Amino acid sequence: MKMERPLTEHIHLDGTTRTLREYVKDGGYRSVQRLATMLGPKDVQRLVTESGLRGRGGGGFLTGTKWGFVPMGPSAPKPKYIVANGDEMEPGTFKDRVLMEGDPHGLVEGMILAGYALDAEVGYIFLRGEYHLSAQRLTRAIAEAYEEGYLGKPLPGTTFCFDLHLHASAGRYICGEETALINALEGKRAVPRAKPPFPQAVGLWGKPTVVQNVETLYNIPHIVNHGSDWYRRLSRTQDGGTKIYGISGRVTNPGWWELPLGTTAREVLERYAGGMSDGVRFRGLLPGGISTAFMTEEHLDLPMDFSSIPPEVGRLGTATMIVLDDHTCPVGFVLNLEKFFARESCGWCTPCREGLPWVARILTSFEEGRASKEDLALLDMHTKWLAPGHTFCGLAPGAMAPLQSALKYFRDDFERHISLRHCPWSKKPAQLRVVV
Amino acid sequence: MLSGTERQELEDAVTHYPDKRGAAIDALLIIQRRRGWISDETLLDIAQFLEITAEDLDSIATFYNLIFRKPVGRHVAFVCDSVSCWIKGSEQVQEQIKALYAADLGQTSPDGRLTVLPIACLGHCERAPAVMIDQDVYGEVMPEKVESIMEKYT
Amino acid sequence: MATIIVDNKSYTVDERQNLLSACLGHGLSVPYFCWHPAMGSVGACRQCAVKQFKDDRDQSGRLVMSCMAPAINGTRISIDDPEAKAFRASVIEWLMVNHPHDCPVCDEGGECHLQDMTVMTGHVYRRYRFPKRTHRNQVLGPFIRHEMNRCIQCYRCVRYYRDYAGGRDLNVFGSHDAVYFGREQDGVLENEFSGNLVEVCPTGVFTDKTFFHHYTRKWDLQSAQSICPHCSLGCNTTASERSGTLRRITNRFNSQVNGYFLCDRGRFGYEYVNSPHRIRRAVVRQERHRGQSGTTEEVPQPFEFAADRVRQARGIVGIGSPRASLEANVALRSLVGPQQFYQGIDEQEHQLLSTILNIFRTGPVPSASIHDAEQSDAVFVLGADLLNEAPRLALALLQSIRQQPMEQVDELKIPRWDEAAVRNAVQNRRGPLFLAGYQRTWFHEYATDTYFAAPDDIARLGFAVAGTIAQESPSVPNLNREAGELARRIAEALSHAQRPLIIVGTGSRSQATIEAAANVAWALHRQGKQPRLSVVLPEANSMGLALLGGRSLNDAFDAISQGTADTVIVLENDLYRRADQAKVDAFFENARTSMVIDSLDHRTAAHADVVLPAATGPESDGTFVSQEGRAQRFYQVFVTDGDVKASWQWLSDLGRATSQKNDRESGVGTWHNFDDAVSATAMVAPEFARIGEIAPSASFRLVGQKVPRQSERCSGRTSLTSHLTMHEPPPPGDLHSPLGFTMEGYRGPLPSPLISQFWAPGWNSIQAVNTYQNEVGGPLRDEMPGVRLIEPGATKVAGWFTAVPRAFQPTDQRWLLLPLSAVFGSDELSNRSPAIVERIAQPSLSLHPSDGTRLGLQEHSVIDLAFQGATYRLAVHFEPSTPVGTVGLSLVPDVSGVSVPAWVDLCAAIKIERTRRAA
């Protein structure tokens, strides 16, 4: 059976981008043309709701439900905003880049449709600053869309007119958090905002705003074109659609694949990534970016979607997996993550700002062989306190997910650092790479 | 003083936002692209253009890591230090750069050619380790490949 | 009202609050940092975590930040929950990770909110064993010391400075665990309210630099309740002394007046009390030495000399003072007799004050407290430069412009305490604030509309606004289109407001402006609105003096020159600030005897035959009546050395020494203590009848005890003089107030005028104020916020003022010289305080650039201006807001003698222009 890959089917594998001509030839912007005759904003909303589309930014929130909170009708505040979250700074994650570089018009079309559905007349693509190639290609695509009249003019047969701007960020992982992103777009420090009020009510410049992950938005034209039933059937489980899965780490063939939602990690690892690299063995993986908990051998057959992973195991996150192998020190691995989180904390709330650097220092002392049992207790304490709701936003709880699970699955390794007074993998685990 | 073209670029950026302040980050990036970094004077010029105070703008400038408030070399090498690249040996790459150009993380080579900075995951994890030089990303950068990559950047 | 359950007990709370303030209001101890009663919640520090339960079956609950959770009916929380407690202890532990262990040398020690909270959470043991981060500190000018290493990143400073006080030059820099609070570069913190950072910062990052120069621990301070003498608003302060030196001023909460905040003039202007220029000895100066300060001749018994002269006098002129207490003025009036009592202000000011009194006495519109100003939802300011003349009122208006947008916030169902959400929802929207004046300041950036014009034109705008609101009120002929349209916009905004406020100033000395403002207020009243009117007055007790009555200074001059009197007693007044030098010289020349009772050396004192050293505010008891008409008591903080006495005491001594047998029963000579002064004052005029109610009298006792001025933990009192004598000297007694000069006495709840230090067990910082309120941010328990002496009668109907001035016409030859007040520089007393002196700008002349060009002047050049018999060296400022045909003269000490407004022929008056050296 031919597997459907609506998002990436036409993406060039040589890294070149899909042109407007190619895009239109394969049915691009058709949805936009159909709006006048076939679909009102409510219809698009309904299609998205019925498709069961869940946000691909890591949280898996139902997109239709989120849209439902946006005030509609003539008394709704104006303008409303739709924002594509292309910050993609989650380590191990590269799916949005693949889409934006390979098929920039897909995002433009997705945003037009989302804007149309929500009567949001201004859109921003918030792009991480390091994605220069994406920026180039998106800039071009936006200009082309203006030329073609998809942007800046009423859509054919409607009164809806959509403007789209690209905003290149200046770095900082926290910008990916949707409320911090809103502050960043307003030209402020990217410190998150407390919720409620949610951005759908009070967002950019105080107006209703929907922030949607880039991959999420790519799905919308296909849902509009093919319907929600078709979309639901793409997946293997109850969450509709396909997902871009990725793998990095010491596997034979690291990369990305668009697969039905609910594909298992084992399938991705063994069938697509060709299994572990020679000479190394699997120890665990982070299922989707580094803010997710480790999964180990026993979890590899869980369907990788938003509903099938039990909360006590973890969550899907961005579905771009990072594999931990037996030649890599799990403590060093986690240290790397915590250093990242400590550095990327926005500095607003106490537990995150002060707790994460402390955790990173403790882990460093593990690596340097200077840790004690009390340090383990301190790590445990942090995993307990830096929980959702205790900190201002999701960054610190995200930072604790891999640490907490590492302390669970690899506790022996932590303890060996204490008893041996040095890292069993030596200080620089990567030197062992000669084996490969 | 902002040059005419700089000013023009800023004016364009401002049109994307309902208020001037919204363009603060764009403005910093635009000017930095031309001048390499944001000096105190430059900061003041931009702040004036945006009709905000130096404090306002510096508060933003110092928050984001891609805004340089100190001079950098002619080129900037961003070495990804996130986990996928770390597994694949980013530390060795960084050592190699240090050996070749006498610049540790956060430093500029004595000849002013290269500033080396750590960077969070560049989103090229499938081709780790990754390094970005100026705006170009290189994947599978083994230490032995560093020198040939750098040839382009004099 | 709602009921919430805290640790299984029910409490009734206002559901518009958050849980944190609800708990604090009931005396429950929940630690916090980033929240502040005046600044709402942002949820940053995570210190206020409590456990919240869904219902009574929910056993596990979840941690919430009490400052971010609404106190809705039925909320169940636990403060004592072990998990919540442990989490809170962890938050302190994190905050302490980088905090230096410098409490013993830290200025904040002993009144540090961080110390209090650390003790409250029970964090005692340090587990962090890595290096601490360190920062470089900045030099922030004469007021504020900066010690960034102590920062706990609560973000209060920037929230206060930027969001609350409208400051621009302080911000947060950097990110993650390297955030820095300061200026972009070293330099003076510019905002006029920077001093509040000292109290807003929960630890020792921002501390009072003036205090640092003569530092002492909080618990070693002897403190009493003061009223700020530096402008007419009457902010409540606590003045604190040790070893004969006034050490500092802190804010004293009064819900109706200053709330939590002071301005920098009020906080840092206190050091005139310690000035080397203080008059400390009673002195008689022989005639030939008059006018030469310093050359005095010892007359063995100066007081007897003075009494003698009073006895021999053929008519005495008593000159009162708007900066002396009401009681001192009444004492003088009593000594010399009402007919010989002169207000000590010039004719023009005298006129203005009586107009203003009339407006409040006969008009239907009440005056506004600062609290009212904060709550008003549309404001029109005419001719007052608030930032410079009544700074705390400007700070209040910065809050008032948030009132109208709050309605939208309510619609979005965002609780008003949710500060960050409110700001995000409101963005740059502001409620109506219209500023009409003749000098631009940064405050104008918050205005809906500004209007810069000569005083007559400002008055015309006011009349036009009134005319638009109420057709019956006089209209303005030949109003230009621009002003007409503005008037319409202002009228509309005021008419749509629930609580409109009109503010008018006296700085420009424009009678017409004041009348116009009254018309606007009355017009609104006529439309069934409930407006308030606020008049900014020149000095701390201008209103008290106005109520007391008396003639102007000119009349006093006449009395001497016409020979109806030969003796002058000047009470706390430098006449050279109020009239031409020649006139004052002649006045003293013609008087047989002149006596001055004052605290600081000045030109008038130098001309006197007899100088009697007066106590300053913190050295005496007294009453000031603020511009609002609010009478407030201040208490003596300490007994100073030398011959210093409260002015009213000198006067009462003189009264006793000179009274005839038959009037021993009445008059100032019968006053023995301050209560006598108060009772006498109450009799002077009907409006003073309630003056005795503003604060407890000297006989007030609690459990039979006086109230101590010193803290319970005052250290080393017995050893203070041990190098001189092993005997502890007896503490001075205090006949005049219920306060004692020791640490012994009643400790417990007090009527608010007697609270000299806010302290409660576990609350050593100023945040202890919370424990004095029933509802956090609300009035103090037992608050006696002063007594408003003038209230409009219900039936009062005012006529209209009809003297609409003609439009201002610039002339070819002459310019209208207008006074420009300076927050640092125009107030007589604070000008003698070193920290303020550092902030006083060069004297300057502002003119419109076109006038500058016409006169051939260069911007930033320096000119010599010959004017009213003196020559002033002035820096030239081109200022587009200065109305063409007028020039502004900054009222700093060097030009304190000029009488403005005045017409001046600048072409003739400008003597020399020098181009300033290029910087």
Ligand SMILES: Cc1cc2nc3c(=O)[nH]c(=O)nc-3n(C[C@H](O)[C@H](O)[C@H](O)COP(=O)(O)O)c2cc1C
């Ligand atoms: C610390 C942090 C970083 C985040 N980074 C990203 C990101 O880079 N890209 C993204 O799409 N969502 C990111 N998110 C999630 C967003 O807040 C938001 O939920 C998402 O953009 C919503 O889009 P979706 O519903 O389409 O998934 C992040 C969240 C947190 C807490």
Ligand code: SF4
């Ligand atoms: S400086 Fe003070 S007030 Fe500001 S954040 Fe730091 S501790 Fe808080």
Ligand code: FES
């Ligand atoms: S006081 Fe509640 S989080 Fe700071």
